[in-house]
Structure formats: C-alpha cells, structure tokens
Amino acid sequence: MNFKQFGAAAFVLATLLFNPGWAQDAPEVDRTSTGGAQTLEDIMARQKKLDVDESFRSENLGDPDSAAAMSEQLGTQGGTSDSDKWRGIRYNESEITTQSRGPAADVLIQDGGMPWYELREGPVITYGGLALLGIIALLAVFYFVRGKIMIDGGPAGTRIERFKAIERFGHWLLAGSFIALALTGLLTLMGRSFLIPVIGHEAFSPLAIGSKWLHNNIAWAFMLGLVMTFVMWVAHNIPNKLDWQWLKAGGGIFTKSHPSSKKFNAGQKIIFWTVMILGFSVSLSGLSLLFPFQMPMFADTFGVINSILGTDFPTALAPHEEMQLSNIWHSIVAFLMMLAIIAHIYIGSVGMEGAFDAMGTGQVDLEWARQHHDLWVEEVQARQGKGESS
Amino acid sequence: MKVMLAGFVAALVIAALAPVVLDQFGWSSAEHWSSETSVRLD
Numbered sequence A: 001m002n003f004k005q006f007g008a009a010a011f012v013l014a015t016l017l018f019n020p021g022w023a024q025d026a027p028e029v030d031r032t033s034t035g036g037a038q039t040l041e042d043i044m045a046r047q048k049k050l051d052v053d054e055s056f057r058s059e060n061l062g063d064p065d066s067a068a069a070m071s072e073q074l075g076t077q078g079g080t081s082d083s084d085k086w087r088g089i090r091y092n093e094s095e096i097t098t099q100s101r102g103p104a105a106d107v108l109i110q111d112g113g114m115p116w117y118e119l120r121e122g123p124v125i126t127y128g129g130l131a132l133l134g135i136i137a138l139l140a141v142f143y144f145v146r147g148k149i150m151i152d153g154g155p156a157g158t159r160i161e162r163f164k165a166i167e168r169f170g171h172w173l174l175a176g177s178f179i180a181l182a183l184t185g186l187l188t189l190m191g192r193s194f195l196i197p198v199i200g201h202e203a204f205s206p207l208a209i210g211s212k213w214l215h216n217n218i219a220w221a222f223m224l225g226l227v228m229t230f231v232m233w234v235a236h237n238i239p240n241k242l243d244w245q246w247l248k249a250g251g252g253i254f255t256k257s258h259p260s261s262k263k264f265n266a267g268q269k270i271i272f273w274t275v276m277i278l279g280f281s282v283s284l285s286g287l288s289l290l291f292p293f294q295m296p297m298f299a300d301t302f303g304v305i306n307s308i309l310g311t312d313f314p315t316a317l318a319p320h321e322e323m324q325l326s327n328i329w330h331s332i333v334a335f336l337m338m339l340a341i342i343a344h345i346y347i348g349s350v351g352m353e354g355a356f357d358a359m360g361t362g363q364v365d366l367e368w369a370r371q372h373h374d375l376w377v378e379e380v381q382a383r384q385g386k387g388e389s390s
Numbered sequence B: 001m002k003v004m005l006a007g008f009v010a011a012l013v014i015a016a017l018a019p020v021v022l023d024q025f026g027w028s029s030a031e032h033w034s035s036e037t038s039v040r041l042d
C-alpha cells in the first residue's frame, strides 16, 4: 500500500470515529384518545430513545380562559390544573420566587442532567479515548514506516540560536501546565470508569481530590503561557504563499525533501493556531466551570451563531444547561487539543533529530536549521552580518 | 534544560498562589458555603 492510499484509509477510519448515531425522530402520534395528553406510544418512543417532540407537554401549561368559576371546586386554581403547574415547573416556564438568593435557586426541575451525564459517561469517554489511542497508534505506525527524520548528511557541529530563554520559558510554562491539565482532566473524566474498578475507592479518592486541586489551579499558568507564546510568536505565524507550497509538498515528510520555510513552517503554523484558538476556547469554558453560574456564555454564543447562520439553537438556557454545555464543550475541545499536541510532542522529540534542542538549549544545529528553515537562517545571517543579533 | 525546569516550577508556583489570590477577591475554595459575593470553587 502506498502512502496516499494509507493516508486515505487512515482518514476514512478517523472520520468513522466521529460518526455519532444520530437520534431518529419518533413518528407522529395521534393523541385524541387522551385529549392531547401523553400516550403509551410517547412513552414507548422515549424508551426506544427516539426524539419525541415534547411541545405537546411543554406548551400545555393551562389556559386562563377555561378557568373554573371561583365558587367551583377547582376555582382557586385559576386557569391551570395541578398537571399544568408541574409541567410549567418541569419545563422552567413557571414564575418561581424564592428567599434563597443562591445562583439558579429559582430552577426547581432541570431534566437535562441525565442526557448530559449519559453523553459524558458514554460518547465523550468512548470517542475521546479511542481518538487518543488512535493518534498514538498512527504515530507508532509512522515511526516504524518513516523512521526518525534525520539531518541529511549529519549535523554541521556549529549552532545557531533559535529561541531566547524567555521564549523557552513561555513554551514550557504552557507545556508543563497543559500536560498536567490533560492528565488530571482525563483522570477526572475517566477515573470513575477505569481506575476505581482497579485501585478501589479509598485509593482513588485522594487522587481525585489532588487532581481537582491541580486542574483548577494550574489552569492560570496555562492561560499565562498561552498569552506569552501568542504575543511572542504571532508575528511569525501569519500565513503566506510559502505555506501553500510547503503544504503542497506535504512538508517533504514522505518525499524526504525540504520545502523552503521561514521561522515556522506551515505545519508549525497549524499547531500554533490550533493551540491558540482551542486554548482560548478551553480557557473560556473552563472559567465558566470554575465560577459556576457566574459566566454563562452559550446562550449569547448561540444567539450570535443563529444571527449569522440562520440556525435555531436555543437562546434561553437554564443556568444548569449552561454548565452542562460548558462541560461537554470543554472536554471536546480538550480532546482535540490533546490530539494535536501528542503529534507535536512526537515530532518535537523522538520524531526528528535535532528538533528538541530548539526548546532544550535554544541552540540548534546549523545544518538542521538550513534543512528545515532555510529562509530563516538566511534572514538571521543577513542581520548578523549587519551586526544585529537574532 | 534549566529554562524547562523553571517553566515547570513556575507553573506549580502559580497553581499554589492561585487560591490565595482568588481568596482576596472573595472567590474562596476554602469556605464551605456560597453566598451572593462568594461562590465555592468546588
């Protein structure tokens, strides 16, 4: 099998990983026999996990015009029956007043909890976990097929400065905190399913408490690292024509050629923007989870998306619903980031001779630099010729 | 390599300081209750 076929097969397999079983719509139900109320078919459809249109219940909240006269038995109920009232509470349509001033105190029933829990314990763990194993397997295959990318003709022996100390500090602040966040996040998500059966509750408890502490608090280091690296490197990561040529040549990865590149090649720019955009999003949803109910963002975001794309996302969300969406979004974005970063760590360490030095000592071999970043070397040398530093 | 260690240590120092700083703004993870001005972080 040649590499193109292999790549295509891997791509198709990868898309299958993300292929959810779409919920089917339940067939139309005739509710005349129950006077518009729930029927056995509705209940059976829900048990079969079909998508039931709930509007026959959520909008059936009583009618003031049909109120019984005050002197009659149910007159004090106004236009609503007990069932209407409970439906109003369940679908968050009732005017609730309470003395409790805590956040979300006026939501009495929020039934999004179960679907959220099932999504988190089911597809998020399954597809997220499989995707991580998949990228590791793919990299292992790549390593055995292509091998370590070596410096053609061996190292030159002379060195050139690639990253200043402050740049490396920013990178390792970001990387150290990200790896801690990834491990503690996975532990929080998957520990219940995979660790408790093995090590038991007593051993898992301190691990979970410690994980939560580290995850909540080291997030600030991640955000600082993200801002630092963004400010220092964004100028070198603006896409240009050269990137297109680099991509068309596949980065020279399989042809063992070396397409021209400045300080960062197109592959690195992709990593940079993936880290920045997903990192920003994971930070925002993380803050929303860290300060419960204080930073709801999804209703507003959905509003913007609806106005641009003409979609119909809900813009009135219960406080708990905001938290559930933040949680699911936080994990999806985190998984995508982990996938990109695992590949990045591979190519920055075992995958390529001489790459780690850039972030290790800051000094790379001149021959490595010429092969991977020829135009950058020319720029640096031209500047040094004029007596300026890199 | 020294810079790499410095980055890791700095991340841990920031993590240790975060609860102390947040406390100053009323975001306490040590208190076991929530109120209008202070919401538990856990």
Ligand code: HEM
Binding pocket: A162, A171, A174, A175, A176, A178, A179, A229, A233, A263, A264, A267, A268, A269, A271, A272, A275, A341, A344, A345, A348, A349, A355, A356, A357, A358, A359, A360
């Ligand atoms: C052990 C883990 C890691 C290693 C060995 C590593 C290695 C490297 C190296 C060698 C470079 C410089 C490449 C060059 O010379 O051009 C680099 C750049 C970079 N790293 Fe890492 N890194 C690691 C983890 C991370 C993590 C966790 C993140 C983000 C969350 C990250 C984000 C970046 C970014 C944005 C760049 C600049 C763009 C690029 O070169 O792709 N790194 N890394």
